[in-house]
Amino acid sequence: MTPEDVQLIVALCKQRAGLKIDPARTYLIESRLGPLARREAYGSVAELITGLRARREEPLIWALVEAMTSSETAFFRDRTPFQQFRDEILPTLSRMRGPEPIRIWSAGCSTGQEAYSLAMIAEAGQGLEPGVRIEIYGSDISERALEKAQAGVYNPFEVQRGLPIQLLVDHFDKVEDTWRLSPRIRQRVRWRRINLAADLSAVGRFDVIFCRNVLCDLDEAVRPRVLEGLAAALPADGFLVLGVEETPLGLTDAYRPITGREGLFARNPAYRVAA
Numbered sequence: 001m002t003p004e005d006v007q008l009i010v011a012l013c014k015q016r017a018g019l020k021i022d023p024a025r026t027y028l029i030e031s032r033l034g035p036l037a038r039r040e041a042y043g044s045v046a047e048l049i050t051g052l053r054a055r056r057e058e059p060l061i062w063a064l065v066e067a068m069t070s071s072e073t074a075f076f077r078d079r080t081p082f083q084q085f086r087d088e089i090l091p092t093l094s095r096m097r098g099p100e101p102i103r104i105w106s107a108g109c110s111t112g113q114e115a116y117s118l119a120m121i122a123e124a125g126q127g128l129e130p131g132v133r134i135e136i137y138g139s140d141i142s143e144r145a146l147e148k149a150q151a152g153v154y155n156p157f158e159v160q161r162g163l164p165i166q167l168l169v170d171h172f173d174k175v176e177d178t179w180r181l182s183p184r185i186r187q188r189v190r191w192r193r194i195n196l197a198a199d200l201s202a203v204g205r206f207d208v209i210f211c212r213n214v215l216c217d218l219d220e221a222v223r224p225r226v227l228e229g230l231a232a233a234l235p236a237d238g239f240l241v242l243g244v245e246e247t248p249l250g251l252t253d254a255y256r257p258i259t260g261r262e263g264l265f266a267r268n269p270a271y272r273v274a275a
Helices: 003-017 026-039 045-055 058-067 080-097 113-124 143-151 156-160 165-171 223-232
Strands: 102-107 134-140 172-175 178-181 189-193 208-210 239-241 255-257 264-267
Touching: 003 026, 003 045, 003 058, 026 045, 026 058, 045 058, 058 143, 080 102, 080 113, 080 208, 080 239, 102 113, 113 134, 113 165, 113 189, 134 143, 143 189, 156 178, 165 172
Parallel strands: 102 134, 102 208, 134 189, 208 239
Antiparallel strands: 172 178, 239 264, 255 264
């Protein structure tokens, strides 16, 4: 790739999805775009970029942007947020919401492990009021990631990363060299393709939004807009769950931290969502 090729990739990722791509990390760019080049029958990433310049076709542009997104994820990644969700957030909301469904959004869900982790917690129903309804949604910008998530089929390495053995036994079936989630858990999650850097006003309302390890991949100028879009989707008593090293503080006044709960934030009562 030429420096001009790299700059084109960086610019497209920022313009379309707010992604921050380090132009110095050419190895990362090559490794992520290599499979796309082969799928599109190009001999190399450089040929892929030449074809993109010549054709400027939207499906190819979006395929490139999606390929550059991070797919790093795992079941019950970092543990603590899921323990808080199981022991504190979900039981509290089940008492407060009554007959109204509790709506959970895994934003930037990649291949679905986070959303399914939440679904397994909901299925267990620990500490919840009788008859509580829980709706779980997973979204990502990558259609290929969402296809894998919806299928609910994972390889041995993926199920070994963070998934307790009892949950593997309870909720998965061995199918040749892979593990398939039970239909009961798969049906608990609904999937949507959502670009978090776009207008989020039509996504609906959610009581809890997990948006973990997503901000770090976004351009600094885009992060406040994404956070405020998420705030508009939260009710006054809703919760935002970020990665352990992420914070909205200093980017927007839409949130306040929950004392003693790293990565957990509530809507700031003084914040007013733009009409």
